[in-house]
Amino acid sequence: MRILVGSIAAIVLALTAGARAAEEWGIDHEKVAQFTARVVDVACALKGDCPANCGDGRRQLGFLSDDGKLRVAAKGSTDFAGAVHDLLPYCGKTIEVDGLLIENPAITIYMAQRIREGADKPWIATTRFAADWEARHGKTEQWFRDDPLVKEVIAEDGVLGIKGLAPPVPK
């Protein structure tokens, strides 16, 4: 149910990205956080191992603020997808981001919901993963069920991850 609510919230967010602040999800330790920071390759920021163009989409990206804070962009607004597709075009650039900062005592992560290049630029919802996926594979309602790699892995190991172990019948 919360996934459904989240999906609806993401759609609403995409439609109204220019008009309202980040959508709250009611997650423990979350707070709406809008800030300006540079888009960075996280491994590069940590170890100085820096391939061109932030790894061309192969590496996790995050935000490095002027105060030195590094935040991982763990999630975008496409269901079950991160924010790398949204942020990669801004590798090394300073942008404004709006979303949810989740400061769980076990780990801090950030959900980027919308971004813009400056205060005079429009907000852009972080839904580029879905758009890029459909450009490669065609129209879908649920990319995660239609994705070729997902299908390959689930076909081999099963829904439960153990060959030959059947999932329970939904009640």
Place this chain on the structure above:
Amino acid sequence: MAGKWKMAMLVAAFGAALAQAPAQAAGDAGARVQVKGELVDTWCSVTGIMFAAGTAHHQCAVWCAVGGIPVSIKDKDGNYYMVLRVANDDASVADKPFVRIQTHEVTVDGELIQRDGVKYLFVNTVLDDAGVVDLTHEEYGVAPFGE
């Protein structure tokens, strides 16, 4: 890519005794550690938006890994270690080896860097891959959506 994990398993065969050693306490940036735990999709597991462990959540963990959400190792104490590299493979977004072993219980040796509330892990060696061991589907079904 799968060869990387096979090589790691060969290392495991010769390093079983090492794998049983107690994990080094998480320390300063760059500390060498051994970590044992389940490979999880960091978003679902941390946020609690659904049940997100073991067999019940395996399919969703695959979805999220393919979607580029960071993969972490969650240990028995609830610590998350976000994996940014495995051996010479520095891909950490939708990386096929990651995708294929979602939900597996693994033991790894690597370098730990802690910064701003995150334990980042650069894995040098996978010492053991026990497969999926947390059988949660009988209680929780398939999360989310039930199928």
